[in-house]
Amino acid sequence: MNLEKLKAGNSILYDGEMIIMRDAAQKRLSQIQVSSIDLPIDLKDKFVFYAGPSKTPSDSVIGAIGPTTSARMDKYLEMLFQLGVKATVGKGERSDLVKQLCKKYKGVYFLAPSGSAAALSQSVIKHEILLFEELQSEAIQKIIVKDFPMIIAIDSKGHALWD
Amino acid sequence: MVNNMIENEIKEKIKCSIINANSRINKEIKPFIDNYSGPFSNVLQDNYHVSSSKGLPLCQDTGMVEFFCFLGTNFPLKKPLQDVLDEAVSEVYKNFPFRYSTVDDPLFKRKNRMDNTPAIVHVHMIEGRGLEIKFLIKGGGSENLSRLYMMTPSASKEEVVEQIVSHIEETGARACPPLKVGIGLGGTSEKAMLLSKLALTSSNSKHHDDPRYANLEEEINNRINKLNIGFQGLREGISCYSVHILTHPTHIATLPLAISVDCYLCRTGGVFFES
Numbered sequence: 389m390n391l392e393k394l395k396a397g398n399s400i401l402y403d404g405e406m407i408i409m410r411d412a413a414q415k416r417l418s419q420i421q422v423s424s425i426d427l428p429i430d431l432k433d434k435f436v437f438y439a440g441p442s443k444t445p446s447d448s449v450i451g452a453i454g455p456t457t458s459a460r461m462d463k464y465l466e467m468l469f470q471l472g473v474k475a476t477v478g479k480g481e482r483s484d485l486v487k488q489l490c491k492k493y494k495g496v497y498f499l500a501p502s503g504s505a506a507a508l509s510q511s512v513i514k515h516e517i518l519l520f521e522e523l524q525s526e527a528i529q530k531i532i533v534k535d536f537p538m539i540i541a542i543d544s545k546g547h548a549l550w551d
Numbered sequence: 552m553v554n555n556m557i558e559n560e561i562k563e564k565i566k567c568s569i570i571n572a573n574s575r576i577n578k579e580i581k582p583f584i585d586n587y588s589g590p591f592s593n594v595l596q597d598n599y600h601v602s603s604s605k606g607l608p609l610c611q612d613t614g615m616v617e618f619f620c621f622l623g624t625n626f627p628l629k630k631p632l633q634d635v636l637d638e639a640v641s642e643v644y645k646n647f648p649f650r651y652s653t654v655d656d657p658l659f660k661r662k663n664r665m666d667n668t669p670a671i672v673h674v675h676m677i678e679g680r681g682l683e684i685k686f687l688i689k690g691g692g693s694e695n696l697s698r699l700y701m702m703t704p705s706a707s708k709e710e711v712v713e714q715i716v717s718h719i720e721e722t723g724a725r726a727c728p729p730l731k732v733g734i735g736l737g738g739t740s741e742k743a744m745l746l747s748k749l750a751l752t753s754s755n756s757k758h759h760d761d762p763r764y765a766n767l768e769e770e771i772n773n774r775i776n777k778l779n780i781g782f783q784g785l786r787e788g789i790s791c792y793s794v795h796i797l798t799h800p801t802h803i804a805t806l807p808l809a810i811s812v813d814c815y816l817c818r819t820g821g822v823f824f825e826s
Contacts, residue, residue: 399590412661442611442650451648452602452611457692457725479692480725480784501591502692502783503727503816505611506602508594524663525611525650537594539785549785550724 391474391496394540396547402498402536406437406477408529410456413520414464421467429519429528432472435498439478440525441515442505450515450531452505455479458497462486469493477538481550491546498538499549511536555629561824565639565684568820569616572688573608573649575599577817579755580792583729584815589787606648609816612690613649616640617671619686619749623679626826633672636684641666652691673745680826685752688818693726697747699740702806708767711736711808716774718810719791723775724784727814731755731792732775734768735809738799743807750795751813752821759796768794782815792817 394400407429409417420427438458442451458478465476466489475495479502490497501508514532521527541549576584576599584595602609618636622628644651644667653668654661671689700714715734723730733753735746758765772794780790792815801807813819 440611440650442608442613443648445606445648448605448648451650452607452609454611456612457695459725479727499783499785501594503610503814504591504594504598506605506607506609507598509607510601524665525652526663537591539590 392494392544394496394543396540396543396549396551398540400538400540402538403534404435404532406435406531406533407431407518408437408439408441408531410438410440410526411460412523412526413528414461414467416520418464418467427471431468433474434472435475435477436468436473437477437500437531441509441529442525444515448509450509450512453509453512453531454505455500455502458482465489469495482542487542487546487548490542490544494544496540496544497542499541500536500538508536557627557824557826558630558635561682561684561822562635562639564822564824565636566643568822569639569643569686569688570647572686572818572820573613573647574602574606576602576609577819580815580817583789583792587782587788589782590785591783595782608649609818610690610814611650612652612692613644613667614688614690614818615653615667615671617687617689617748618673618684619752620672620674621677621683622674623677623681623826625680626682626824628682632674633670636670636672637668640670641668682824682826683821685749685821686819687748687751687813690814693730693812693814696722696726696810696812697744698810699744700808701740702808704804704806706806712767712771712774714808715771715810716778719775719780719812720778723778723780723790723812726812727816728780728784729782729789729792729815730775731813731817732771732794733811733813734771734794734796735807736796736798737801738807739802739805740807742799743809744811746797746799747809747811750797751811752819753795755793757795759798761798764796764798768796
């Protein structure tokens with residue numbers, strides 16, 4: 389997918405990989421980064437999904453999963469872009485800083501449908517825990533999705549859906 | 552463990568009600584979801600079918616459970632309600648594919664408690680032999696929009712409306728709209744907050760007994776809908792289901808105004824016991 393061709397307001401069905409992480413994991417990554425130890429994860433070209441799934445039922449790939457409020461993670465976005473992240477996925481509007489950062493790093497912010505975590509779980513075909521397992525639902529996880537519905541909220545030119 | 556029969560009955564009924572609130576769509580709001588035709592409408596409609604057929608929660612954020620208990624003075628309770636309700640919450644969240652969303656220490660360790668307790672429990676004593684329990688499944692996204700404003704006692708109706716509408720305008724899109732809005736007006740700071748939460752347990756059609764406040768609920772609802780926040784904050788469909796105000800006498804020097812909001816799923820429940 390050529391992210392630079394996407395425009396704010398476009399809808400897509402995404403097939404591919406996403407790295408799940410939210411408040412607690414990003415706080416830890418930023419602390420590790422400050423102490424300049426090598427990061428325990430490679431985020432180059434990754435999509436980061438702000439989410440914390442429910443427990444996985446025994447016969448399923450994953451439990452209910454959906455986006456959490458992205459604005460809480462605005463303060464970690466530049467760190468993610470510097471680590472090579474291409475796009476973030478979450479819910480809700482974000483600060484003007486995020487528009488500037490998307491433009492600067494040619495990154496994209498996608499909205500995923502919120503409050504519809506049972507339906508979204510059906511788009512996940514693979515799920516594994518990568519790091520910080522003790523954080524439970526807030527651990528860093530990897531999922532592979534098929535036909536995952538998203539809307540481009542901020543494109544790589546820094547234009548936002550809500551402008 | 553709860554051994555007493557009445558405590559056991561309370562626990563089992565509450566457990567069923569918590570499971571239903573998390574996995575079955577609220578009947579009052581289902582028509583609004585079915586009538587919505589904007590972005591992601593197919594996913595939202597699909598969601599409640601998948602949740603009931605697969606036994607999954609409607610939202611991954613299965614919340615903290617907030618209980619409002621109206622306990623009759625002659626109701627034969629032998630255990631603290633907090634203990635009974637904590638057991639109910641713990642058993643449900645351990646046995647169903649819900650999310651453990653509570654951490655033990657708010658600032659330092661934030662270690663997950665692995666059973667979603669404690670429940671948040673408020674007990675009000677009333678006359679009689681009954682016990683009524685209402686609850687909210689309260690997600691973090693909507694909870695972060697809770698606000699308390701200590702208005703001045705000379706504030707006008709217009710200033711109160713303006714404060715509420717501007718808060719929702721600024722933040723409403725973050726809490727998975729359309730929203731239900733609860734307002735606590737009067738009392739003290741904590742009383743107003745509590746009333747704003749209790750207001751969220753109201754049916755959409757329930758309005759304040761005093762027609763002046765009932766009109767105010769309608770006026771605020773209209774103003775919020777004119778903001779055109781829309782489903783998912785995407786500017787299509789309604790922005791607010793209903794506004795519910797609860798009032799209380801207050802100090803001559805104060806006018807506390809508390810705002811609480813619930814997300815579009817409005818996951819609530821209630822149980823009544825008669826001894």
